Amino acid sequence: MALKGADIMKKLPKTNCKECGCATCFAFAMKLATGGAKLDDCPYLDPEVRTELESAMAPPVKLVTVGTGEEALVIGEEEVMFRHEKTFFHEPGLAVLVSDREGEPEVEEIIARIHELRFERIGHTLRVNLLALSNESGDRDTFVARVGKASKATDLPLILISGDTDTLFSAAALCADRRPLVYPITAENVSAAIPKIKELGVPAGVKGESLDEVISVTSQLKDAGIEQCVIDPGSKDLLEGIRDQTLIRRAALKKGFRPLGYPTMAFPCFMYQDKFEEALAAAALMIRYTGIVVTSLTEKDLVFPLLVHRFNIYSDPRRPMTVEEKVYEISHPDENSPVLISTNYALDFFIVSGAIEEANIPAFLCIKDTGGIGVLAAWTSGKFTGEAIADFLAKFEVESRVKHRKLIIPGVAKKLKEELEEELPSWEIILGPSEASDIPKFLSEKWKA
């Protein structure tokens, strides 16, 4: 739980010696509370107090890393129950489950398909992030062989799933340097698993049939010095999932309850037979706090909505995504090329510039600073009005770039057309389509300088 500056102050030496770089101990306490200073900066802290403060100030949800390198998944350290209170920080991992009953060529083929599930959107790469290999065959050699193969075929982080602890760790030993998540660590196998987890240094996927069981396992792991854990509360359907995930997040954030202070996982792939139901449950579980969502989905049409959904929910509500205000030249326009205008809401810029590129007609795309607000909301609040746009055209000397005087505006902004006709009598104001996706058709059929 976050400590207040005043609480921290009580535990400091109160000598105001300034060695921490702060004028007083109190100033240091305030800085610590807001994350602007480190405990290390004060050399005079009593070691006991230090440990106490350290654990009180530790983030309530542990940061856990699965995998290594660029593809590593980092989850945890969430601070709020509701995204509007601040933001959600670490996007959940989307894992695809693969059974070791699949032959080697099939596993390779699935991996190749997963690698293709990558999409560019608003300057970000959306992708599936983990491969979960499950020992459905029950055979140790088969599982080890598949894991060996898979770990060579992909850089994605791995989740290794086997009900047989020996099998699980034999496979983990093969790729321990890749930090696979080993699952399930349960009340039954935790004692046997502890030495192996320590030896291999891999994160532990803890599974319990109830939260009490989860707590007993994470507590034993913690006593053994293992805190890289991800919790699966064993939810059987979406409603159980919402209950379990909510209680875990609340216990960690609101009660500072350490044994549940870990990121979580859930298995929509075992909850629903129908792939659409599975995808929808996965989307819902992403909203409700789940750190890793394991599905069986590799179809582009089912995975893409899920990835956009995750991107939306984990976007930062404190600041809209923006791009720079300027005139963008798309595909080397000349003095006869069309001029279009939109806002600096990143979504607008990417959708409209993408549509112009698709049209294959070079163009000037004017991007007006609206504080990252889209067309209609910006028009209503006075940031994308006739006057504001006229100022923009003057500021960026648009008239000197083209011979014609034609400005294409978003089709949804009907009233803006009248405003602009008044502000810019020498310009012809053309109402474009309402949907950016219709821009290619519009330009190729209608554009003439």
Add this chain to the structure above:
Amino acid sequence: MAYEAPLEKYPVKIREVILGGGEKARKIGGENALPLHFFEGSLPNPPGLALEVLDTRPENWAPWILEPFEDVASDPMSWAKKCVEEFGAEILCLRLLSTDPAGKDASPGEAAKTVEQVVKAVDVPLVVLGTGDEEKDSQVLIEVARVCSGKNFLLGPVLKGNYQEIAQAALEHGHCIVAQASMDANLTKELNIALCKFFPPERIVVDPTSSALGYGMEYTFSIIESIKLFGLADRDNMMQMPVFADVGIECWRTKEAKESRDQGVLWEATTGITFLLAGANLLVLRHPEALRLIKKITTP
């Protein structure tokens, strides 16, 4: 440290609003917990999932959204019947697209006649929506309220600029209203306060305006969620109206929904369940499969 489940109890609840009449009347709202939090509160009414019916043959719809209605698309009565009988809709949303001043500009009388016919064809509760044009909607919805007096429709959208006339008519003729205020919880509250000076709060449903996955969904999500928390956690009784979300119309105009059937269905279902988890009590959907999916995974 002993574990005790951190349950949260709210001493207040969202108002229960009754839609329609007779055996098929449906209640929405009435819960004293966050969405689907069956483990800590009472949620007496499942979220209302309405299917949309247009009074005009749709234009530019992707084949897979038109396909379920292909045979009935030119006839709102058959369309409504099919939604109820074949797709199991418990609520319908009739959108009076024909009245759009920038389109066909049908008269209030013509629109009301269509509504009357649909009411005769089906017995489930009806949401009746205008096009969002303040002036025209007020003429159209007043006429609909009058002609279908006593039918307990949910009429909307009622805006700051036309709430007085429409709410007055709804009051006289026994209907509920959708109070729409764009994207700002404070504006939602202001409009509720203004309405409640003469209109019963238990007949108001609020619409903070919707959006689609990938096109502003996260904003609508957070605004619905904050309205719900103002109502339950902060006990603000002007924020305890059930929430309405117009999902289908937003989703099916996106490029992504038009790309493929599967992607379109999930685009709509994902947006719908997102608003439902934020706290929406009534969703307007277009594709019957989106409705089926949402219902399936949220029903206890």
